[in-house]
Amino acid sequence: MHELPQQLANGLILGAMYGLIAIGYTMVYGIVQLINFAHGEIFMVGGFGALTVHLALPDGTALLLALPLMILGGIAAAVAIAVAAERFAYRPLRNAPRLAPLITAIGLSIALQQAVWKWYPDAKKARVFPQFKGESFHVLGATVQRGEVFLLIAAPLCMLALGLFVARTRTGRGMQATAQDPDTAKLMGINTDRIIVIAFAIGATFAAVAAVAHGLKYGQVDFRMGFITGLKAFTAAVLGGIGNIYGAMLGGVVLGVAEALATGYIEEIPGMSQFGGGSWKDVWAFVLLILVLLLRPQGLLGERVADRA
Amino acid sequence: MLLLTTALTAGALTLSACGSRDDDKGGDNGDKGGRKTTVVIGLDAPLTGDLSALGQGIKNSAHLAVTNANKSNEVPGVTFELSALDDQAQPTSGQQNATKLAGDKKVVGIVGPLNSSVAQSMQQVAQSNTVALISPANTTPDLTQGKDWKQDRRKRQFSTYFRTATTDEVQGAFGGKYAHDQIKAKTAYVIDDQKTYGVGLAAAFSTQFTALGGKIAGTEHVNPEDRDFKAIVSKAKSSGADLVFYGGEYPAAAPLSQQLKESGVKAPLMGGDGMYSADYIKLNKKSAGDYATSVGKPVEQLDSAKKFIEDYKAAGYKDRYEAYGGSTYDATWAIIQAVKAVVADNGGKLPDGARAKVVEALNKVKFDGVTGTVSFDKYGDTTNTMITAYQVEGDTWKARHSAEFKR
Numbered sequence: 001m002h003e004l005p006q007q008l009a010n011g012l013i014l015g016a017m018y019g020l021i022a023i024g025y026t027m028v029y030g031i032v033q034l035i036n037f038a039h040g041e042i043f044m045v046g047g048f049g050a051l052t053v054h055l056a057l058p059d060g061t062a063l064l065l066a067l068p069l070m071i072l073g074g075i076a077a078a079v080a081i082a083v084a085a086e087r088f089a090y091r092p093l094r095n096a097p098r099l100a101p102l103i104t105a106i107g108l109s110i111a112l113q114q115a116v117w118k119w120y121p122d123a124k125k126a127r128v129f130p131q132f133k134g135e136s137f138h139v140l141g142a143t144v145q146r147g148e149v150f151l152l153i154a155a156p157l158c159m160l161a162l163g164l165f166v167a168r169t170r171t172g173r174g175m176q177a178t179a180q181d182p183d184t185a186k187l188m189g190i191n192t193d194r195i196i197v198i199a200f201a202i203g204a205t206f207a208a209v210a211a212v213a214h215g216l217k218y219g220q221v222d223f224r225m226g227f228i229t230g231l232k233a234f235t236a237a238v239l240g241g242i243g244n245i246y247g248a249m250l251g252g253v254v255l256g257v258a259e260a261l262a263t264g265y266i267e268e269i270p271g272m273s274q275f276g277g278g279s280w281k282d283v284w285a286f287v288l289l290i291l292v293l294l295l296r297p298q299g300l301l302g303e304r305v306a307d308r309a
Numbered sequence: 310m311l312l313l314t315t316a317l318t319a320g321a322l323t324l325s326a327c328g329s330r331d332d333d334k335g336g337d338n339g340d341k342g343g344r345k346t347t348v349v350i351g352l353d354a355p356l357t358g359d360l361s362a363l364g365q366g367i368k369n370s371a372h373l374a375v376t377n378a379n380k381s382n383e384v385p386g387v388t389f390e391l392s393a394l395d396d397q398a399q400p401t402s403g404q405q406n407a408t409k410l411a412g413d414k415k416v417v418g419i420v421g422p423l424n425s426s427v428a429q430s431m432q433q434v435a436q437s438n439t440v441a442l443i444s445p446a447n448t449t450p451d452l453t454q455g456k457d458w459k460q461d462r463r464k465r466q467f468s469t470y471f472r473t474a475t476t477d478e479v480q481g482a483f484g485g486k487y488a489h490d491q492i493k494a495k496t497a498y499v500i501d502d503q504k505t506y507g508v509g510l511a512a513a514f515s516t517q518f519t520a521l522g523g524k525i526a527g528t529e530h531v532n533p534e535d536r537d538f539k540a541i542v543s544k545a546k547s548s549g550a551d552l553v554f555y556g557g558e559y560p561a562a563a564p565l566s567q568q569l570k571e572s573g574v575k576a577p578l579m580g581g582d583g584m585y586s587a588d589y590i591k592l593n594k595k596s597a598g599d600y601a602t603s604v605g606k607p608v609e610q611l612d613s614a615k616k617f618i619e620d621y622k623a624a625g626y627k628d629r630y631e632a633y634g635g636s637t638y639d640a641t642w643a644i645i646q647a648v649k650a651v652v653a654d655n656g657g658k659l660p661d662g663a664r665a666k667v668v669e670a671l672n673k674v675k676f677d678g679v680t681g682t683v684s685f686d687k688y689g690d691t692t693n694t695m696i697t698a699y700q701v702e703g704d705t706w707k708a709r710h711s712a713e714f715k716r
Contacts, residue, residue, distance in 0.1 A: 002549045010539035091445045117357075123358040128591055145573045146647070177551055218564045220592050222359070228534060237374045263540035278541045279503055279530040 007264040009142035015256020016155035017217075019248070020210035021233035022240065023162065024082075024203025030179045030243035031199045033098065037105040038085060040230015041112035041205060042078050046208030047129070047221040048120055049077025054130055063130050069151075080205035081112065086197055109227075111128035126222040129215030142264060146151040147216030154209050159249055162202065166245065179243070197302035228282075235289045236250060241302020251301055258288050315363030345388045346659045350375060350644055351410035351440075353403055353421035353431065359560040361549040362588045363423055366631030367445060368393045371420050373620055374641035375584070377573075384649045386657055391579055396427055400572065402425035402707035404434060416665050418443065418644035420637060421498050425449035425505045426555075430469045435626035439665045443474040445636035447580065448480055448604065449509050453688040461690065471689040474604045475696065477506065477580040480555075481513025482601045483714040484691035485497035488514070488552055488579060489521040491710060492600065493696070494669065494712060496526040496577075498550035500541065500565070503535040510581045511556030526550040526682070531565075533557060538565045546574050558583035585699055585706060587630050594702045600709075605680040606695050607708040608635040617679045639678035647671045 008206050021205035025038045054071030089108050093101045116123050132146035144152070177185040178195045186192050214229070215221050231253060240251025262284035267276025275283075292299065332536035352371050355364035360578075368391075375389045392413070394406040403422050412435055418441035422428055424607065426497040428447045435442035439686040444452075452470065454463040488494045498519055502509035515525055526548040529541045542565075545553055550654045553569060553576050555562050578584075578599045585601035593599075608614035617638055621630050630637075652659055660666060675684040681693045692712050 002541045006543040006546075007540060009545060014537055014539070114695075125359050125361050126592060127586065131594060136573070138573075145571045146570075219567060219594065220536070220564065222560075224534070225536070260543075264544060277529050277533065278500075278538070281530055281540070282532070284389040 003264065005141035007260045009139075009144060011257030011260030012253060012258070013144070013217075014150045014259065015251075015253035016151050016214055016238075017210050018229075018233045018236040018255055018290060019249035019252025019253070020151075020206045021154055021211070021229065022237040022252050023158075023206045023245055024200075025176075025237040026093065026240070026242055026248040026260065027199045027203050027236050027243055029237070031182075032090070034090060034101050035105065035234070036085075036090075036091075036200075036203075037102070037230070037234070038108040038112060039082075039203065040226035040233065041109045041212050041227070042082050042085075042204050042220070043079050043141045043214075043230060043233075044209040044226030045112060045120055045211075045309065046074040046078035047211035047215050047225065048123070049126075050074035050212045050215060051127055051129060051221055052077070066130070071122055071209060071212050074212050075205050078120070078204040078208040078211070079201045080202045083197055091196075092192075093167075113226070113306075114192060115224050120223070126220040128250060129219055129221050131216055131219045145217065147213070147219075149218050151210075151213040154182050154213060155249070158206055158209060158248070162206075162245060163231060165202075171195070175199065185257065200252065232285065235285060239289060239292055239299055241299025244299070244301045247299055247301035254300070255285055255288065259285055313583065316364050318337060328408060337533060345386055345416060347388050347390055347413040348384075348417050348640060348648060348663075349390045349392050349413060351406075351413070351416045351419035351421075352367075352393040353396050353406045353410070353419060353427070354393070355398040356393065356425050358397045359379050360398050360423060360558065362586055362628065363400075363631050363633060364395075364626035366625075366634050367421065367423060367626060367637045369624070369626040370445075370617075370621070370630050370634040370643040371638035373617070373624055374638045374645065375627075376624070376646045378593065378642075383645055384652055385567075387648060389645060389648075389657060390415075394424055396424075398424050398427065400424075400427050400430035402431040407431040407434035407442070409569075411440050415664055416440060417563065417648055418671075420445065420640045420644065422447070424534055425509075425632070427506065428470075429451055431661070432671045435469045436467045439455075439469060439668060441644060441647070441664070441668045441671055442467075442470050442483065443640040444470075444474065445640040446474050448470050448474050449476040449505050450476040450478045451505070453510070453690050465568055465688045467689070471643070471671055471685050473640045473683060473691050474582075474633070475691055475694045476508040477581065478513045479694050479714050480602055480604060480696055481510045482517040483712070484510075484579060484698070485517025485523070486521060486579045486708060486714070487512045487600075487602065487698045488554070489518055489523050491578070492552060492579075494518075494523060494550075494552035494576075496524045496548070496550045497552045498526045498529070498545040498548050499531045500531060500556070502555075502561060503530050504557065504652070506581075506583060507509070507533075507556035507558075509548060509556070510583075511676070514554050514556070531557070533561055535561060535625065536564045538568050541565075542568045542572050542574065545569065545576075546572055550576055552576050553578045555580045555584065557588035559586045559592070561678055563589050563596070566599055567593045567595045584633050587629060587631070587706075590701055590704050590706070597703075599701045600698060601706065602698050603632050604697055605693065606637060606697055607699075608679055609682065610708065610711070613677055613681065614679045631684050635679035639680055639683045641680070642678055643671060646674050646676055650674070672699045682709075 050070040236251035240247025354367040362646040396403040501507040562584045582603040585603040647667045650670040697711040
């Protein structure tokens, strides 16, 4: 068990990334009741946006200097795609049965993957993403890479900013109102279309930050990276109580830690040796989801609400 | 009903159109008997996707062999043509490509594929169309010797399947011996990616390594699409192994190695030919010191390969020839030699049913190729069991040790 601090740190870092992406699922669902399955690909596009900026900068630019520009580039790409998707793929279907936009989202997800595969130069194989040089840090018996430090700083900062935005600004309060009752909100003079676009944009912004973190952590981006990661982030959102922004982060961390512990320790439980290890971690992640849905269907931080008719 | 009729009519029309086109060409050849016959060599490899670096090297090397054969008029009266299809490393695509190539009467043989799992889906198609399938890269023993090779109950699986790459049994065992004798590792942590290739390689490594007195400190399995290995890395680290062995390919091996080093594991990562790629070093800034084995000698060191390297350079291909350039050239050349033998037997003309005769001729083919002497044993495996161990030094793979490995 002496690797426990390391496994907890691994889970926490992975979970922070899931959490950042999960915000996009949760906000969009909270406001328009749409599960935007293309969100994983918006994350992926954010990664390629950041990579593009990196390639455009002169060789040898210090990463610390380049990073803010790369983040901006990633955000620009992700937000552009998310806003366009909302405008052209989801808005026309807003009053359609719920299944229609869901299927559109899945189609959009595949289309975005294929578009990057087809048109981004050399995207047919993994593209090298810049990384921090130097040694890892050792904290409380765990080793943390330099690239992961970015995630550990960015995730709480993003959460804090979002929390303040939702609670303190007019737009944020408009969001809460729209989430509670879009029709009444509209009658009160809130421009709900604008609110919805902002929800998509915020989700995309966070996804882009997560994508930069993903690139720094693994040293590569590729056109398929959004699929499984997106699915995990969706799981995290449901786990935390979909519609709840703090729940998304908590769900992400719970999921990440659960994955790390499942990989590390399940096989040490007597009689479970064949169900442990890396190949089973996705299975345990989804078993956890099913358990939560059975025992606490509203998620960890969600509130039990009557279904809107 | 209307739709169905339309579809059927359209289909029938398309088919008859194809048929008449082929007939026309056949007539052409008949009329002007003195003209050259065009013979197509099919190729299947991942030309896009994660493994495209290897796939493009395969395609270019086969193209080079075909070009050279035409230039030197290797088979009088025959012009060779290459028809390359992309399988994206997917068994389903590989099977479709095999069906497509086998459907073209001009195809006398197929070079490829890269992945053993893709080969499994192509073998039966090749067999039922009696078209030779020669892989430059498949290394899973099952493909030629059946699934009971471990119990030494070996049986040839497909009479039309050959390969110029030696098996994982040989390669993994070589790796196990190299790790024990030369790297002096006492314990190894073994990880595989659950694919046919990775599992077989890791198993052969473990068998040989333990037979020599080494100890397996632990085993793990990952999903080939995974990029986060930190949980596994932590386990490998606490196992204290001297060496981590990975049965799998470079897109996952690169982040695995990097995460190992970053978490403070000093032990090098070792893998097989799936890891031996220039992209492995590009994707992994901490690759220095890692090992990989690959089939054959490094072509750069072989006299027989000098011409290949010069020709490849002169042809100006965009991508490098990578790990399988030499074996692909040899695989393609084997088909060309088989066609040569068949044509010579038939009085200088390509006979009817050339495919079956090419398959037969392949069993007897023997020539000095890029990677050494090329010939096939009774299972369709290459008789050349030369393997080389490489280590990352700076930003290239450096050859450390080559040997023929004998069971």
